[in-house]
């Protein structure tokens with residue numbers, strides 16, 4: 001058979017680089033960067049070349065499974081699985097109410113099309129408002145701040161690193177983790193140019209720090225001290241952009257005295273970096289033509305999480321590096337992956353629903369995984385009794401694996417939808433096989449670009465494995481069996497039958513509007529209704545993409561002019577249909593909106609389009625820094641473990657087959673040579689790492705890129721392949737549910753107190 005080349009995208013990180021996949025005899029032969037992809041333009045990192053290991057491995061699921069009493073699984077038909085799960089869900093809802101149900105996950109790094117059908121539709125059908133997701137253990141503090149500053153938690157920021165003269169990377173390592181446009185090319189360009197400056201703030205001399213002009217190798221967990229000192233230096237030296245602040249912000253007069261009160265030298269000393277260097281960075285950033293800040297888990301998974309986010313945003317706001325080329329900006333959304341759930345706002349006269357045990361509020365619609373075990377085990381009669389897990393592996397990736405295992409074992413119903421037999425799947429009552437991201441129409445919602453933004457809908461490159469189904473089909477069948485999705489929809493089916501065209505799409509949208517206004521309760525399952533009625537008539541079997549017509553409509557309604565600039569002009573009523581048609585056809589992705597920098601203000605949600613700097617909770621935390629005692633050394637747990645480093649061969653839990661990795665098979669622990677010597681550890685040997693919660697045995701990597709007193713283990717290991725001992729460090733055996741930001745409940749994964757000792761073999765594992 002001749003090899004065929006298909007377009008797709010890499011599902012391993014939020015960049016979702018465009019790829020071409022060569023398929024021969026049903027096997028993936030070769031993967032290359034897709035030069036025609038308008039955003040990533042052929043860029044790839046080394047992880048993508050071996051994506052065949054995602055598609056094919058010994059743990060792919062090929063039929064629905066039901067757990068027997070003895071813990072083994074039997075294959076069952078889809079009809080039986082759907083019928084039994086629907087019955088159980090309805091029973092639980094009728095007996096205990098909707099809040100006995102929680103949805104967990106709902107979209108990983110590359111698969112968000114299925115999310116249109118899963119979390120929200122199923123929660124509404126159950127009458128539940130509990131959606132837990134990994135974003136609730138990293139990004140929710142950021143979303144909360146965006147809500148306060150910009151008026152809506154969906155006002156998400158992005159950074160124009162490619163065009164900045166001065167870039168501050170704080171707590172991120174884009175060389176390995178990416179997250180910025182074509183990271184390695186962008187870093188190389190920054191390094192090469194003598195009039196651009198790159199600063200890295202990181203306790204480790206990372207691959208990114210190696211390329212920087214200045215590396216501030218601070219003490220772990222001290223970013224809030226360092227950033228507030230930088231802001232105080234800018235204020236002291238009159239480097240802030242007063243004109244920008246007056247024109248675009250409110251509340252500065254309340255913030256100013258707090259910044260003036262920062263004891264600069266003291267705070268810089270706490271971070272343990274040279275004061276002269278910090279002053280040079282503050283000056284350079286404030287005086288640059290265009291400067292931006294890029295942050296990630298290094299400040300989100302450590303002490304002062306929410307305050308860190310606030311200070312980082314103040315760096316670019318108070319220097320006027322917002323709403324311009326090379327600065328930080330907001331962006332458009334086509335797939336609405338976030339909601340807006342401000343905990344102060346009453347909805348329909350009711351305060352926002354909080355969880356039973358922790359009284360926790362959702363942020364951007366998302367609850368934090370750290371509280372989930374307690375909501376299952378400690379909430380009495382109102383506990384969570386049934387959980388659906390989709391595109392996530394909580395028993396490995398959520399803090400405190402033992403607490404999650406105990407809680408999940410106590411559930412009346414646990415269902416996992418995944419492409420692979422994960423640890424969480426193995427603990428489930430039912431396991432439903434999803435088609436892989438190479439086997440179905442798929443799209444990612446991580447389109448975070450500005451002023452140009454893109455969208456990429458990918459067609460399948462291979463047929464589904466065994467009986468695996470796309471999420472669109474799985475959830476629609478389930479909702480039909482629950483009686484939540486109507487089956488006879490003659491009007492919509494009749495209209496959908498016309499030849500697809502921009503005019504036909506308008507006709508369909510009108511008919512849908514009519515039907516939904518007559519049956520308002522069907523709105524919550526609109527994606528499945530559109531999938532069943534319009535879906536079958538879309539070209540090339542693109543049924544699952546049908547809800548994109550509704551999203552294209554709201555995109556055009558919100559950003560009409562920017563969509564027109566992207567090439568979708570003409571009568572406004574036809575634009576959504578044109579955009580939808582173009583999305584279906586553009587196999588490499590396409591430009592969907594084009595803004596001008598000054599128009600960033602139109603994306604703000606405050607009524608006066610000004611940034612609200614005054615956030616009482618952050619003023620409180622900022623003021624409290626001065627009184628905070630210096631972290632004392634803990635005799636019992638003297639090391640700070642960074643539990644979750646991104647490396648060249650880890651990719652969350654998406655690649656389970658150990659054969660995928662070309663290096664670092666054991667996910668070794670970095671430790672400073674002097675610490676290793678003191679502890680009697682040798683490079684390549686093994687050590688036991690013990691926290692207050694648990695202990696694991698790891699491979700040792702003696703490495704002077706880390707500071708003394710800190711050690712680092714990678715994320716993305718610790719799977720029990722086919723039930724065997726974990727491969728590499730199972731880091732969440734060491735983390736604890738309550739070791740988290742008190743306000744947002746996001747974990748301190750980069751600040752885990754541990755003790756380390758020599759061990760003889762890996763099977764010493766406690």
Ligand SMILES: Nc1nc2c(c(=O)[nH]1)N[C@H]1C(S)=C(S)[C@@H](COP(=O)(O)OP(=O)(O)OC[C@H]3O[C@@H](n4cnc5c(=O)[nH]c(N)nc54)[C@H](O)[C@@H]3O)O[C@H]1N2
Nearest residue numbers: 171172173177204220221296297298645646650651652750
């Ligand atoms: N290769 C690879 N890439 C990935 C992923 C993957 O698994 N593998 N996962 C993806 C996902 S889901 C995410 S969220 C991103 C995360 O991407 P990043 O946040 O960039 O990755 P990390 O390596 O977790 O952490 C970044 C840095 O934080 C530093 N750090 C630790 N403690 C502190 C501190 O107290 N202060 C400061 N300033 N820095 C600190 C670490 O030394 C590390 O270099 O990566 C994405 N990309």
Ligand SMILES: Nc1nc2c(c(=O)[nH]1)N[C@H]1C(S)=C(S)[C@@H](COP(=O)(O)OP(=O)(O)OC[C@H]3O[C@@H](n4cnc5c(=O)[nH]c(N)nc54)[C@H](O)[C@@H]3O)O[C@H]1N2
Nearest residue numbers: 108111134391392393397417418419434643644652653749
């Ligand atoms: N200690 C510690 N813990 C961490 C981190 C850390 O740094 N330290 N990082 C955290 C971060 S930032 C993140 S984002 C999370 C990630 O952790 P999770 O939320 O668990 O997400 P993934 O590891 O990406 O898991 C994706 C799952 O989706 C499945 N999958 C792949 N494709 C499809 C598909 O098309 N459909 C379906 N239904 N399933 C599919 C994969 O097989 C895999 O089981 O881990 C977090 N946990």
Ligand code: SF4
Nearest residue numbers: 010012013016017045
């Ligand atoms: S893992 Fe590498 S190739 Fe894949 S999307 Fe991320 S940067 Fe692109």
Ligand SMILES: [Mo]
Nearest residue numbers: 134135138652
């Ligand atoms: Mo993440």
